[in-house]
Amino acid sequence: MKPASRELTYAAAIREGFAVALERDPRVLLMGLGVPDPKGFFGTTTDLQKQFGADRVMDMPCAENGMSGVMLGAALNGLRPVLNHQRLDFAMLSMDPICTQAAKWSYMFGGTMKMPVVFRMILGRGWGQGPQHSQCLHSWFAHIPGLKVVMPTTPHDAKGLLIAAIEDDNPVVFIEHRWLHHIKGEVPAGHYTVPIGPARLARAGSDVTIVAFSYMVLEALEAAEKLAEHGIDAEVIDVRSLRPLDQSLLLASVAKTGRLVVADTGHSTAGMAAEIIAIASESAFGSLKAAPRRVCFPECPTPTSPTLSAEFYPRAGHIVAAVRTTLQRPPHDDDLLVPAGAELDKPNPAFTGPF
Amino acid sequence: MKPASRELTYAAAIREGFAVALERDPRVLLMGLGVPDPKGFFGTTTDLQKQFGADRVMDMPCAENGMSGVMLGAALNGLRPVLNHQRLDFAMLSMDPICTQAAKWSYMFGGTMKMPVVFRMILGRGWGQGPQHSQCLHSWFAHIPGLKVVMPTTPHDAKGLLIAAIEDDNPVVFIEHRWLHHIKGEVPAGHYTVPIGPARLARAGSDVTIVAFSYMVLEALEAAEKLAEHGIDAEVIDVRSLRPLDQSLLLASVAKTGRLVVADTGHSTAGMAAEIIAIASESAFGSLKAAPRRVCFPECPTPTSPTLSAEFYPRAGHIVAAVRTTLQRPPHDDDLLVPAGAELDKPNPAFTGPF
Amino acid sequence: MLATAENPVAASAGISARLLESMVRIRMVEEAIAAHYPEQQMRCPVHLSIGQEAASAGVCAALRPDDLAMSGHRSHAHYLGKGGDLPAMIAEIYGKATGCCQGRGGSMHLVDLKAGFVGAVPIVASTIPIATGLAFADRQLKRDRVTVAFLGEAATEEGVFHESVNFASLHQLPIVFVCENNLYSVYSPMSVRQPAHREVWQLAAGHGVVSHQGDGNDPLAVYALARAAAAHARSGQGPVFLELKTYRWREHCGAGFDNHIGYRTEAEYLAWRERDPIKNFERRLKASGEFDVLRHEQFKARVETEISDAFAAAQRAPFPAGASLMNHVYAAS
């Protein structure tokens, strides 16, 4: 029997995923700066401490490296901890525990130990988050064998992948884009998981394959709508899991369309978009009819000023333009037009600052 | 007038590069665990402290993160420091100062400040360096705008790029492979630089382009020799600089050969090899005659046991096999044969342990 | 307004008035930011120092203009106290091309090298080792400057704080670590972050560093501690750590008040408002007859104008051109 579904925001779906996991398994523990605070971590942890107690939903010292190590020890010794970072940038202080330790313990100790830990990170964007609160380094984690890396796009997948991550016996890096938190979608009640690995066909199409993940799936779907107006039928694949990566859906799509555009919410050089293009080039070379294209951040840090950040972030229009190129169609001047009054630096329409 | 040339080992070339830089510019400072010690950092810093004084060639506390930050402050305030890490793995404790700070200061402070700092890292391999002393994360650094990343292969380039890195007003990540230190080559005496950026044509050829960097260039050249025996004429490009990356040499070569194999001394997923394939696919699509191929680490941590590490590290034979595939030639069983008595876990033939 | 190298603040004549004026100016700037913030034209996070002005005023008054300072996310007060350019700061918060970072940084990335304010970044504790490096370079290059690292008490929880203090202690560097302990890290009280049975200053003392705790709302007390600390550091006797007890009045980030959301009590807040560093100091100066009403009113009027000019200029100023996006990724060598 399929569990009942309701519309929930992505943030509420995350919160519900936590509640389900905390309810089902007394070993689950939530840790992180501000996890129990009144703002509820963008609404993703609201009241969980009240519900499950201060022993299971905890704040911590501002010490990302040490606390990551503490989580590993806790995971080895009977808990299933989730360490929450309000920004991925803060987790960069803990690359040793995440990548040198957690990712390697199962392997290097010959399978004697399991490391059921989740590192949850939020990608910042907009309202002057600037160079140090909006780094998108999912590709770093995807580079490391021993980690699993997921970046859900929909509320449904957010909850299901979060529960799957918590139930996984391996370290999982769970990455959310700040601009997804207010997005609404169908979410089954109760317990369910979305398996870590398989990609999702977000839109079927026949002319071009657009591969994206996380927030960029929304831009890709918007691009597909615009392209449809021009008679171009785009397929959109939501990767969901960067490691392990579902090559089969991707390759099948490229085999069908022969054209590939990859939209990444991060830098291009040695990033996931390069990986997806490399996979297609290696394994679907014969199907490719034209050069594939990447839509990524420009190769500079994120600027703070709204005019510069508007210039910095790729949008649906950039994807449309890339699709035109790969279809060898002429460029359209208005692809990159910003509608008058659009506020490109707000996470959601209701946002008024400050964070 | 070209300066006189002699044969030097790579380690001696590095040492000479340091000596030249220290001699010419009183602001240059060398810092690092063991930099002044009797073993001389694999012979790359031997006696430099004696020659230039304990104020300029210094040991430090075991505190990579803090000391990286200290180097940034020193660079902002009149010095030109080089922070030396015996293993890249140790530098992973300092991703914040390197990638969130150093890489972004010029940009985010609107060009008011320069950050002339070099982070030197050695890639470990062999003799049980194992999962935590042999991580090759050059692709992480290459992913970050604001950094420059070089990986010289020859003694000539090691010295010339080291001096260029020290003289650069930007943060440069200088990565050496432990297995290059004993390699000999022509090295001009005195001061010279190799510009950061241009790649090097290591071997001209017409049938296939092999792109490699650092130690893998040696394996690529060996592969080219073997391929020549089979009538296959391989071109070998030594990338030297991962960021900025010289696309023109690469694309010109692919335009000529139509076939591409990339040999990386690191993991494949979202790594430099993927980047190079993506560039070729995007910008030389019409020239490519067959699917390009990657020769990278298998997707597991580095194992310690000699039998497993022999299985782990790709060699010339793997490149040969990849070339055969891209040329649609049948595989040869003996490509991957290891000659009897070969010791695949030694940095150099004279090595007897322990480190 | 700040002392020059030729006329060091060591001469304490007029110091009280200067401390008061420095605090008042910071307060007025921060209040102006708070007032304008809801207009949604400063489109970046802002962390105000209202209630904590004595730390910046007292410490910076004890420094020479060529001394250096760095800070973190909550840096407006330190930038201004050190003599940073006000219009460049306001323009930066507005994201304008005339900002001190040409709009690339925003409120959390201030810089004014002419004033010796070397920079601020929002990654907690990340400027602490960088400031230590500034002091290290000054020592290596035999300059007699002092560097101040401003930090919040949460920054002492980051390992890099300890790595920096160890290195400063090892090499006896000319640095003063100034920790404003305002009891909170965002909404997290000390009780969930640090053991109740030790004080923050003891951490630095454990590294063999001269450490003091002081009333961070008393500008004269701060000034006295900072003067002694700067002299100590400048004379080659090594680093000093100062823990200054204080309190932030408004929300962690943004312009409003947020006691109602429940992470701290209204009573606690009101008790600290009683300890307003400016009002109390004014009262003290009045009592001792050191308060010159006229001069003070004139000062405030001047600052009022200075501030409204800065805001007007910032609002008028152009945004950075989109085409400049890729400028300054690398410095030309």
Added chain:
Amino acid sequence: MLATAENPVAASAGISARLLESMVRIRMVEEAIAAHYPEQQMRCPVHLSIGQEAASAGVCAALRPDDLAMSGHRSHAHYLGKGGDLPAMIAEIYGKATGCCQGRGGSMHLVDLKAGFVGAVPIVASTIPIATGLAFADRQLKRDRVTVAFLGEAATEEGVFHESVNFASLHQLPIVFVCENNLYSVYSPMSVRQPAHREVWQLAAGHGVVSHQGDGNDPLAVYALARAAAAHARSGQGPVFLELKTYRWREHCGAGFDNHIGYRTEAEYLAWRERDPIKNFERRLKASGEFDVLRHEQFKARVETEISDAFAAAQRAPFPAGASLMNHVYAAS
């Protein structure tokens, strides 16, 4: 050999003999590794604990078998002291499939969960927070175990040490930090790494943690400190830090002696050899009549056999199959 939970070592009868035997066994294993190392069959770095045996023997004798321990690059002694499986360790150093990590780890990655030795890694200080996490989980799950984090004095320079100690102090976790201060980090003396004017134990004291310094070459002194520390931690009174002064005899990494290369003096080395923890303890036991020659000789003979059996088995054992390369990258859920 180690006490069982039913028969805790708290009963001090026989403790001296046990301490001596534990030290002697560690020394004999390490000497055997040193003797075989030049054969080039142990193809990984090894960091020997010869000269430092008292720390492991004294601390581990104060623990229950179900207590936990972690270590770093120099972990043989801790693994053996905690009751780790000798043949599995030797096989691991030989890179064999029968090793405790199936050859994937080598000397720097030992594990024996049955013995409560949870793991060792060569990144300096990286197991300190992990050990703190073990203690945290035990506290959360209301188990009365104690965890010991073995570390060198250089590990106290890493920020993560402080982050761990702060957390342990905050939550009063059942953990004992055991720091073997052997004066060197590879070839670097204390003088280039830590300020001369403070002791290592003071760092932990700064965090409000009960801290002691002791003679790391006196197994009974270590045992007494460790017993008190374990009792303190187990009873919920919080963490304890022990600084044990000691000295490594051989080179940092490898089997040889290296005083001649110049980073330390022969005189210093000889002075510390005089303080041989084993010889001195034997002498003391002889003087007090507690030394049972026969028993000791029999013990050594048994260990001799145990060791040569372990080496023979390791040498005989198969290498892991190349085809197993990709096993265990992920645990099956």
